[in-house]
Amino acid sequence: MKNSKSVAFVREGMIDQQPAPASQIGAVRWLKDNLFSSVLNSILTIISLLVIFWVLSGIVPWMFGGVWNASSLSECRDILNERYGNTHYACWAVLTERWQQLLFGFYPAEEIWRAVVAFVLMLVAIAPVLFESVPRKLLWVTIAFPFLMVWLVWGGPIWGPLLVALGFVLFYVSYVVLERKSSTLLALIGSLVIGLVWWMFCVGPLSEALGSALPIGDLERVESRVLGGFMICVIIGLSGIALSLPIGLILALGRQSNLWVVKAICVGFIEFIRGVPLITLLFTASLLLNYFLPPGTAFDLTLRVIIMVTLFSSAYMAEVIRGGLAALPKGQYEAADALGLDYWQSQRLIIMPQALKISIPGIVNTFIGLFKDTTLVMFIGIFDMLGLSNAIRANSAWNGINWELYIFIGLVFWICCFSMSQYSQWLERKLRTGHH
């Protein structure tokens, strides 16, 4: 042997796990690694700190030295001149003066309590959907909420929303009855027809008759055109979110269907809607749709906008969910088939829970986009927050104010969107089932 060392080796004992050396962990280590790892990085760190200081030294006094009580911009400036000798400070008084308008639009002041009640109910209604630890019984509030919300916000006797809700019960009962006698598809079509007939021809006359005979819970009617502000964004945004997820899901499944007609309809719908700007759809909703409807039908503008926004985002939703479906290994479908689960069972129990989990970032992305897109309704004459900010600035009292309104609007949207993003990240962590 040329090499005197032997290759044979036998370990005497196994080495236990040991903690990492102290110098490799802790805050000092972090600072050294991330901020002062080299001369260049140290210089960059110092420059960055100076820039941050310079920016903040401009913004912080402007924000916190602002005036909160004044009735007009000129009065506000007078106060600032008196206090600082200049007007380089914020004029938050516009918010204290006009917050009601920014939040509720032109909703009648003595009825605003209804909007507030609807808002609180909304929080109660979405809690059980978002968090599993909330008592399941609250789901009844969730089911009742859409009808209660319509009644509270638009007013009128309670019969209208109640009869519409009854239509859903009718739809379900007729489906169950018909399914026993015929196939699933026939039952679905039959019950849909029954439901539509009920909603289109029975609800209107019946609610009028009941309303005059038994005027229970008759709230003062509020017209759609006075709705506005943050409230209209929440109404449109939430309806869009709640409806676009199931519709998108059905479209995504339809796009994968083996039935040629179903597939063609879904692909056609998705590609058409995605190819058209939302603002075009909104103009269609506000102007053109009336030409296509029978004369005399008064189709509420808010409802039309909700439908358009929902259709728009459900096309995007379908594609997001399709991505999730495509990411699932084929073995999952095969295992479900091999166990004897039928199509709907395997979709509901195996495929969708996983595909939706994969799609959470994309779904929330679409939700956030949808919620911010609600500001586009400004262009069809609905006074959302942005529309109102224009109206406020057109008023001689507040003519010339810019930053304060936009910062407020931005902040409100940021809080909503950031909450959605945080929720989705929490949900993703909760649903993680791999190695820990």
Next chain:
Amino acid sequence: MSAELQNHLADEVAIQITNMNKWYGDFHVLRDINLTVQRGERIVIAGPSGSGKSTMIRCINRLEEHQKGQIVVDGTELSSDLKNIDKIRREVGMCFQHFNLFPHLTILENCTLAPMWVRKTPKKEAEELAMHFLEKVKIPDQANKYPGMLSGGQQQRVAIARSLCMQPRIMLFDEPTSALDPEMIKEVLDTMVTLADEGMTMLCVTHEMGFARQVADRVIFMDQGQIVEQNEPEEFFNNPKSDRTKLFLSQILGH
């Protein structure tokens, strides 16, 4: 032959494949497959990759569709009739190369899902059944973990337990040990041997020739979409008849 005897014989046949053909587009993957499997018979299917062995057993529970010929499983003919397919899938369990456990469900939920939804077994009963089979594959203590936390061998044993929970009369194994580390192959094979000893009708596509020698009643060798040779394991390994089989055996047993 009396009608009674005929019925009795038919009852003894678990799977009857007659002149089955399958194409992928223009490619003729399965050519004139004829195979009769008796109840309680254990069959190992071997062959080079691309020989159609997986495709053949996947036709038996209609994961793949055959285009010509006839497959009768447990007296039910496979056709495009969904009712028949569902009926057959309830009676035929399957284990896959990549386990295909449902990663979003716990081990226990993986096992109770099909009995609860397909057989409408009450939850409590389904859980007892699942625990029974998890004990049988020797991992009852992992019941509340998720598949992602288990080793490959454990996952495959769960997959076997999951199939058994449907109490199938026939089990199909599609290369159940091919994706496993060498150290884990044995634990899965042991489970399969136990199952074979209990009289389960089994069709295994596998490269584990030791397993084939130990438990198989019959070894089938496939190449180019056809059954080239079949025989009892002793004869098959010691005295292969066709040249193709000899070549195959010399290649896999040669080192």
